[in-house]
Amino acid sequence: MKLVHTLSDLRDHLSAYRHPAVVPTMGNLHAGHLALVRQAKPLGDITVSTIFVNRLQFAPHEDFDTYPRTLDADCQQLEAAGCDLVFAPKEAEMYPQPQTFKVHPPTELADILEGHFRPGFFIGVCTVVLKLLSCTQARTALFGKKDYQQLMVIRNMVKQFAMPVNIVGGETQRSEDGLALSSRNGYLSAAERQQAVQLSATLKTVAEALRTNTVLDAAGISRLESQAMQSLSNLGWRPDYVAVRRQADLQPAQAGDAMVVLAAARLGATRLIDNLEV
Ligand code: PAF
Numbered sequence: 001m002k003l004v005h006t007l008s009d010l011r012d013h014l015s016a017y018r019h020p021a022v023v024p025t026m027g028n029l030h031a032g033h034l035a036l037v038r039q040a041k042p043l044g045d046i047t048v049s050t051i052f053v054n055r056l057q058f059a060p061h062e063d064f065d066t067y068p069r070t071l072d073a074d075c076q077q078l079e080a081a082g083c084d085l086v087f088a089p090k091e092a093e094m095y096p097q098p099q100t101f102k103v104h105p106p107t108e109l110a111d112i113l114e115g116h117f118r119p120g121f122f123i124g125v126c127t128v129v130l131k132l133l134s135c136t137q138a139r140t141a142l143f144g145k146k147d148y149q150q151l152m153v154i155r156n157m158v159k160q161f162a163m164p165v166n167i168v169g170g171e172t173q174r175s176e177d178g179l180a181l182s183s184r185n186g187y188l189s190a191a192e193r194q195q196a197v198q199l200s201a202t203l204k205t206v207a208e209a210l211r212t213n214t215v216l217d218a219a220g221i222s223r224l225e226s227q228a229m230q231s232l233s234n235l236g237w238r239p240d241y242v243a244v245r246r247q248a249d250l251q252p253a254q255a256g257d258a259m260v261v262l263a264a265a266r267l268g269a270t271r272l273i274d275n276l277e278v
Helices: 007-014 031-043 071-081 121-136 148-160 183-187 190-195 197-212 218-234
Strands: 002-004 020-025 046-051 085-087 140-144 166-170 238-246 259-267 270-277
Touching: 002 007, 007 085, 007 121, 020 031, 020 121, 031 046, 031 071, 031 140, 031 166, 046 071, 046 121, 071 085, 085 121, 121 148, 140 148, 148 166, 148 259, 183 270, 190 197, 197 218, 197 238, 197 259, 197 270, 218 238, 218 259
Parallel strands: 002 085, 020 046, 020 140, 046 085, 140 166
Antiparallel strands: 238 259, 259 270
């Protein structure tokens, strides 16, 4: 496996390939990222992973400075998973001058849910993903379904810009108790880690209620959302949202739609997100 830090080395290395399959990451990798790398393997003629903690998608009060940078361990894991090339640029390589050209995704998709609680987040994500896909000449790119809204925003961006990239979603990887794997799980104390399963358990309860009660109207769905928020609060979480949405466009769901339940909540100082398709 080759590790490169500059665009010029990246381009030199990629010149022999026609179909890079790319897994963009911010590093601090876990089994979810590695599953994406393994999924990428048969989809291209070279498997590339990018590691870049993207300042543009962090608000000033968020964890950009403390986000774990674990390049050596990440590279060992990537090599074992079959990655061929890692692009790990320094900030000055990605943003040699202030990034004043930015991608502004549409309000109805990007200012709801995560975008509502993290204003500007998807501008940062879209801008860096557009740039990373362009730098790596990706023909296939893989993103985890745990970041459900992110995957949808990126799919739509690539479609509207007619980029020649096939976007592939990877299933959420979970610990045995059901907690979705996330780089931010490392912030949880031992006691919080025990408790963290309550988020996926709450989603399961809502999903189960939707499956068994297929005639729910908007008020019934809204009641389920409020009950789930309340039950998380009672357990000591600070939920941002529990929302039942249409899988197709993340707008409020109605009976008969293919649905997804999405949640974001804080446990202590750690904000976790998760979702379940119904
Ligand atoms: O999901 C992530 O790790 C990041 O948002 C991404 C897609 C690598 C962009 O920085």
